[in-house]
Every structure is written in structure tokens, then in C-alpha cells.
Amino acid sequence: MTDAVPGTPVEIDDGVRLLLAPNAGPMTHRGTNTWLVGETDLAVIDPGPDDPAHFDALLSAAGGRAVTHILVTHAHADHSALAPRLAQATGAEIIGFGPATTGRSAVMERLASEGGLAGGEGLDARFTPHRAVRDGDRITGKDWTLDVLHTPGHFAGHLSFQLDEALFSGDHLMDWSTTIVSPPDGDIAAFLETSRRLIGLAPARCLTGHGGVIHDPAGRLSELIAHREAREAQILDAIGSGADTVAKITARLYADVAPLLLAAAERNVLAHLIDLESRMLIRATPAVALRSSFELV
DSSP states (O other): OTTOOTTOOEEEETTEEEEEOSOOBTTTBTOOEEEEEOSSEEEEEOOOSOOHHHHHHHHHHHTTOEEEEEEOSOOBHHHHTTHHHHHHHHOOEEEESSSTTTTOOHHHHHHHHHOOOOOTTOBOTTOOOSEEOOTTOEEEOSSOEEEEEEOOSSSTTOEEEEETTEEEEETSOOSSSOOOOOTTTOOHHHHHHHHHHHHHHOOSEEEESSSOOBSOHHHHHHHHHHHHHHHHHHHHHHHHTTOOBHHHHHHHHOTTOOGGGHHHHHHHHHHHHHHHHHTTSEEEESSSSTTOEEEEO
């Protein structure tokens, strides 16, 4: 897995190949992991960015086999943008949770209307699947079956797909970084609920959206839950000590963060503040937003 390079497929499991997209960066690590599932006909999970070289590499990796399904974990452009071009070339059906903003809460819809909160490589606002699926649905090919899980947290309409004991987990968890939870699409309460659910489901391994295969998903998910709980405590302590805005809290908690990642750090803090305000542990003035002031209740 660590030897994956853009354009060259790597067999990870029987009938499962990884094709790394050429979009390395601070938010994408070595690049987006595109997954090809099947031996007879193929499902492509997260086709990746709309990059001509990656498109050509995908068609080459298919090796003449029919691509029948294009599954998108979530509508961030680094995962979904190539889907229309690949569908046009192959006739495959695009499958996802729904149009890009499907599943946002009322609070997140209000924040979205205020603008300035796009995260990662950005929302693929044009994304609309041919078929919308929900938790518990099943997608089948000639020699594979994928069970659909709705796994919100990183993204309201985030999906994961289970193949036997392996879970294609998108951006919900990664081995190289904690997962950004960025309003208006990211939701801390949903992230924690999903994480606890996945621990209970106990997949043997997670095939992630970026980075390596996770062979101890329960352990990694427990680490992410503990990280979020610790961050919440730090935020409450910062507010109690007089840091009353997102910018001030972020400066205190992320003093060593690279300037390029500062906006992402602020949105992570805001996600926690939205959750804390909904639980009536803090008060926002005015309504909770990026530029509100906060105090303990």
C-alpha cells in the first residue's frame, strides 16, 4: 500500500484494487484512493478528481472489463468530480446519497447560506447521482456484493460500503491524520455517533479514502473518539479562560499549525462549538456562526 503511485493499480484483496489519484496535498495526503471491485464486472468506488491522467489510468486498470457501477462516498470534488466523465465513457450508474448537500441539518443549512465554509478540496456542488441509496441498501455485481452504510460526520451524505469483512470507509477515518469535521457538511455529533456504530459493526479492516489500509478499525476509531472528547474539553477550558471567538480559540489550541491549515482548524473548532451550543453547554452571541462570540452557560 505504501508503494502505491499514481496511475499504477495495486491489488489489495482478492478482487479489490487500488488506483491512487495524482492529487497529493496537505488535505489529501498521497492522493485520493480510487477502488476497483470485482473480477468480471467492476464497481469503482470514489473515482476521484476530474484529472485526465487519472481517467486514462482508470480505463486502463479496468482492462476491458465492464464498469457497471460508480459509487461515491461523498461529494467532495477529490472523490466525486470524475464520476460524470467516467459514467459517460462506460455507461455505468453513479450511486451516492443524493445531491451534494443532501442530509444537512437546519443549522448547517443556515451556515451554508452565509458562505465561506467550504472544506478540503471543496464541495462538488454539481454532484447528483443517477441513483440515491440509503443505509441498509445492497448493491450487487456478477461476483461482488456491497452493503451500504450511511456514515455522516465528515460529510452529511457520507456513505461507506461493506464487502465481506472489509469496509470502504471514505474519509471517516484515516491512518495518517484525524478526520476534518468542517461545517456546514461536517457534524461532530454525527461523527461520534458513526464512530461508535462502526466499532460495534467490527469490520476487520478499513479501505480508506486517503492513506493506508487500517487493520484495527476499532482501535483507530477509539483514538478518534478520544481525540474529539479531549478537543471538546480544551475548547471549554479556552472559553472559560477568556478565548471567546473561533479565531481566539483556534489560536490557543493550534498554535503550531501551518498557516495553510489554519482555516481547516477554525472549522474544526466551529464544529465543536455548534455541538456544544446544541447541548446548552455554551451560549453563542448572536446565533452560532464563524464570527459569533461564545461564553460558558
